[in-house]
Amino acid sequence: MANNIRNISEEDKLRANYAEYLVKQDGMKTKLVKVGIILFTILLIGGIGTILFAFSFAWAMLPLCVGSMALCWFLWRFTCLEYEYIIISATVEFHRIYGERSRKKVHEIKTSDIEKVAPVHAHPEVMDTDYAAIYDFSDGKHGEDFFYILYNGAKGKEIIYINVIKKTLDVFKYYKASAVEYGNIK
Numbered sequence: 001m002a003n004n005i006r007n008i009s010e011e012d013k014l015r016a017n018y019a020e021y022l023v024k025q026d027g028m029k030t031k032l033v034k035v036g037i038i039l040f041t042i043l044l045i046g047g048i049g050t051i052l053f054a055f056s057f058a059w060a061m062l063p064l065c066v067g068s069m070a071l072c073w074f075l076w077r078f079t080c081l082e083y084e085y086i087i088i089s090a091t092v093e094f095h096r097i098y099g100e101r102s103r104k105k106v107h108e109i110k111t112s113d114i115e116k117v118a119p120v121h122a123h124p125e126v127m128d129t130d131y132a133a134i135y136d137f138s139d140g141k142h143g144e145d146f147f148y149i150l151y152n153g154a155k156g157k158e159i160i161y162i163n164v165i166k167k168t169l170d171v172f173k174y175y176k177a178s179a180v181e182y183g184n185i186k
Helices: 011-017 028-054 059-077 165-180
Strands: 018-024 081-088 091-098 102-110 114-119 134-135 146-153 156-163
Touching: 011 146, 018 156, 028 059, 028 134, 081 165, 102 146
Parallel strands: 134 156
Antiparallel strands: 018 081, 081 091, 091 102, 114 146, 146 156
């Protein structure tokens, strides 16, 4: 007797319910912070250096320069900000990555709590509505891939703004098909 039931491998199941996506924030705000750090370092060295020279402490310029550059290097990592979304086992995790080095999980939701995943441009009213909490894990640009996740959180109705690809939406659909709206994502 032939078995007509298709056996789905564990690898196929994992592909169907797993997605990850990395978004790098690179907007005007990030560029302004970078310029600010450079200007701060120059002003710090120039200002304190002038005072040191005025009081004949020129020997202290080397430690000042080294210290200022170390401070600049330390602060610079905070200008490279990325968010990673991982969807697995009916959970969506959001990680913040600083300077491509340090990672921290900043938020987590269950897919069962999700009410809607949809493009913001199709529902512009979500930008003007008050929610118990608002999270923005997007790249800061409001293109076709700018979506929102509306869900029931610990504080009430909460919203998350993200960028998506088709795979992300497919995984959301795997867990809660009635909540997903694709928009123009192909």
